[in-house]
Amino acid sequence: MSTCESPTSVAVRTCHSVEEQAALLDTWNQSYCQISRGVFAGSITTLAIGGFRVHIERLNRTVYQRGEVAANEIAVGIPFQLEGHALLCGQASHRNALHVFSGEGGFEFLSPDQHLVVNLEVSPENIANRAAREQLEMLRPRLSKRAGLIPVASTKLQEFRVALESMLGMLTKMPHLTKDMDIAETFERSAVFGLADVLATEPDLVTQSASRTSRHWQLVRAVRELVEASPDCPLTVAELCVRLRTSRRTLQYAFEEALGINPFSYTRVIRLGKVQRELQSANSVTEAATRWGFWHLGNFSAEYREHFGELPSETLRRYRR
Template identity: 60%
Template sequence: MEAGHWPDEAIQFRSCHSVDEQAALLDTWNQSYCQLSRGLFDGSVRWFMAGGVKVLVEKLNRTVYQRGCVSEHKFALGIPFQLEGHALLSGQTSHLDALHVFSGKDGFEFLSPDQHLFVNLEIEPEAVADLATRAQLEAVIARIGAKSGIVNIAPERLERFRAVLRVLLDSVSAAPRLLADRASVASFEKSIVYGLSEALHEFPDIAPQQRGEARIARNWQLVRSVRDIVEGSPDCPLSVAELCARMHASRRTLQYAFEEATGINPLAYMRAVRLARVRQELMHAATVTEVATRWGFWHFGNFASEYREQFGELPSETWRRNRM
């Protein structure tokens, strides 16, 4: 799966050097990404269609706060091949031995870690031609449920499904013309759907203790509320003291919630979100200074240094690149 690019128009590949560029590639997921950990971003997406199944292989090398919403007519889930570090999906603890469900009318929020390699499956049931396969898919969806979150799987069963995916992806990589063959596409759909069904068969409930999950969910909700405040307008909190006043919460409450939910403190989180908004607005801004001050960065030397630590380049370099 990692051996080179898939050399055919039916199989697309893009490497990305910003989270916004990568989020745009998952266009049907209505994604927005915010980079939290510092350093140059290096990501990629490979994708192709096989009948009613769209496969997206996504790599990330930075902690990213993702938000999105998949069309209600589609079922979307991710299978982790590499997931190292603190991660949450819609307030639930994310880990390697779990299916990650991204579909559902309420959308999803995903805190993904620095080391992240997922095979994402976007499936449109009505586009699956074989009626028996479609019925089996609908049974799988009914069992998983129509809400984003974590579905824990027995590790050996999920590893068998990963093996199925490796074989499918390697075969398509070696012979992209298979995607133009109706019988091969039908076989691909069956392998995905029945492989999922087998992975879900008699899986044990290995979810963490409900009390701990409830606490994580509350902290995650607090983080979401803060993000809405910070992203909503340049008139956002610039200090933890101001944030505490806006949220009617103590500094200790915020500190604990952020460290458990995101792994960083509230001030670092607010700075990361504000820097992300600056980077987005630099695409169309008249000057760097205009955008920096709008988002509360008045010490330009410190701003340039923080921006470079976060994204691996100076703000002036981002600004100039978008004018070429």
């Protein structure tokens, strides 16, 4: 992971694994699992200005994210690029909706291969501008009760994107401006009232249809929790069905609809991700692989390289540098 930081509250970081990227959102208690195959390349640009922390996140692989924002925080994502199948808390994710990550119980987000989202994180009590603070308190019930999508009018959301792009582009190029109190208050007003303007609109009809809750998301969640609980996790679909008291057909359909992959492939992806994480501190590849049920090291290495774009031995060497 390479880092370029300035003393003026702007940091740009690039990452080579989902574990590195998740760790950068330190206040979100995030965990990531790479779903699609290939070399991962991601980045997060973080700006602190006024009462806001802004995270500009880029991902090039499908990632299953889980996290929970602090109870006093409001966190809203504005999608700039979402290409591919995506779900937020079981709802079909798309560009014409605000992505609310704050709320009781946390969130689960299946982000697509091409992902660029600007996340606004704020505590109303930290907003210096009184009018913006009062407006944000009025918006709090809609933005902090439960994570999920809020469909809005596409034209109004696009106007907000353009405004954000201009402000963030300037602040990234001239980070010293984030320390100017007048500029900080201007940003606060622009961001808060921009959100209020977007939330006052009616969603497009297409958006309403696209945001229907996935009927099978709860089953997918149950499988993930079961597999992640410990290395003594189900290694076959048959065992999953027994543990969850469901049929193979129901399980298969749920995964195909929600994630676009079958449950067997999903459990292997989770376990591969666990091995990748353990390689940060493991004594050997064999130790990490066998802990998560990979006993044929030749086949494991081939699967690992196909999924992450490098051999497990290369990952181990990279973390030992």
